[in-house]
Amino acid sequence: xxxxxxxxxxxxxxxxxxxxxxxxxxxxxxxxxxxxxxxxxxxxxxxxxxxxxxxxxxxxxxxxxxxxxxxxxxxxxxxxxxxxxxxxxxxxxxxxxxxxxxxxxxxxxxxxxxxxxxxxxxxxxxxxxxxxxxxxxxxxxxxxxxxxxxxxxxxxxxxxxxxxxxxxxxxxxxxxxxxxxxxxxxxxxxxxxxxxxxxxxxxxxxxxxxxxxxxxxxxxxxxxxxxxxxxxxxxxxxxxxxxxxxxxxxxxxxxxxxxxxxxxxxxxxxxxxxxxxxxxxxxxxxxxxxxxxxxxxxxxxxxxxxxxxxxxxxxxxxxxxxxxxxxxxxxxxxxxxxxxxxxxxxxxxxxxxxxxxxxxxxxxxxxxxxxxxxxxxxxxxxxxxxxxxxxxxxxxxxxxxxxxxxxxxxxxxxxxxxxxxxxxxx
Ligand SMILES: *Cc1c(COP(=O)(O)O)cnc(C)c1O
Numbered sequence: 001x002x003x004x005x006x007x008x009x010x011x012x013x014x015x016x017x018x019x020x021x022x023x024x025x026x027x028x029x030x031x032x033x034x035x036x037x038x039x040x041x042x043x044x045x046x047x048x049x050x051x052x053x054x055x056x057x058x059x060x061x062x063x064x065x066x067x068x069x070x071x072x073x074x075x076x077x078x079x080x081x082x083x084x085x086x087x088x089x090x091x092x093x094x095x096x097x098x099x100x101x102x103x104x105x106x107x108x109x110x111x112x113x114x115x116x117x118x119x120x121x122x123x124x125x126x127x128x129x130x131x132x133x134x135x136x137x138x139x140x141x142x143x144x145x146x147x148x149x150x151x152x153x154x155x156x157x158x159x160x161x162x163x164x165x166x167x168x169x170x171x172x173x174x175x176x177x178x179x180x181x182x183x184x185x186x187x188x189x190x191x192x193x194x195x196x197x198x199x200x201x202x203x204x205x206x207x208x209x210x211x212x213x214x215x216x217x218x219x220x221x222x223x224x225x226x227x228x229x230x231x232x233x234x235x236x237x238x239x240x241x242x243x244x245x246x247x248x249x250x251x252x253x254x255x256x257x258x259x260x261x262x263x264x265x266x267x268x269x270x271x272x273x274x275x276x277x278x279x280x281x282x283x284x285x286x287x288x289x290x291x292x293x294x295x296x297x298x299x300x301x302x303x304x305x306x307x308x309x310x311x312x313x314x315x316x317x318x319x320x321x322x323x324x325x326x327x328x329x330x331x332x333x334x335x336x337x338x339x340x341x342x343x344x345x346x347x348x349x350x351x352x353x354x355x356x357x358x359x360x361x362x363x364x365x366x367x368x369x370x371x372x373x374x375x376x377x378x379x380x381x382x383x384x385x386x387x388x389x390x391x392x393x394x395x396x397x398x399x400x401x402x403x404x405x406x407x408x409x410x411x412x413x414x415x416x417x418x419x420x421x422x423x424x425x426x
Contacts (some may be wrong), residue, residue, distance in 0.1 A: 125149045134190045
């Protein structure tokens, strides 16, 4: 459930008509609902009730300072995957003891920054990383709390670009080699082994792969304890999927996911961490755009929007579906016809939907892409010299721009021309 609903025939974000924001901010823009974000965070928090736990928001899905502050105030931790994300989390006021550091390519500088600034744990993904972290921590006279990310070799049955738990993926340590690598970790100076980490992929719509992975984690916990490791924390990753269409089968609920965690690892006496991103932020955001032209092609009609693949890349990158709805609700039973919904970028890949049945729309009409709160603004670029798309947060009847649209001049001013190129053209 989200808080983007038609009221008196116009689409609102909570109590604010989206058209009102469009009139002031211009299009395209992202708009997030605070109530939806908080609701999703609390669903996870409640699903783990009765277990010692921390819900760490995977901030790569949406890393705006206002969003981090909102979730951090509610008690969330953060899962970060770069030094930039670590700095963003700290800037939003998230304490180090609530930040976990994931990712396959952590650099010395990133390790040092997190060790000095405070960190809950590093999720280490390889032996070279483990050795590097040991070196960096020892040289600072500090100890790095770690889990090892194990790759359980289960098929997440999701899009190939976001499946991470098969042995052929770049992520984690093959579970068959886990004992050996834990033994190494146990011997290294500056390393404190505290637990196990697993993350098998994103947009999972079935609990079965989670179940298979978590059973393997439970078994490994017992084995590692017998080997003498004090395994006291399990990071079970993120990945629970969301409905991207109103019509399709609903993915499992956080409550069912929580019950699965309880059932598979609940009896081990470990602290539980999860790292949901998409399920918290995905349906808490929309991308609002204006129709620039309606163009007729060979047996097709193109709806050309002012939003493009640089603003929302998921359709071109992952063949993702987003529902696209008009801000003015069509009359019940209004005739629909198929449109190809495209952006203005000079690539055929800049297509949001093909042959999508929609009620008649014309130039100047506004539409909203639903489910755009995760992996939307964070993946935006300035391709085609289109300034970064702005972001807005709504809470009840209040709204604020939480990232303004840069001017074209600001965008250009970031480039510098070396002296040796001369001051002017001649
Ligand atoms: C991307 C990622 C997540 C979040 O995945 P969602 O599908 O957005 O829930 C969690 N943990 C790690 C390590 C990730 O890379």
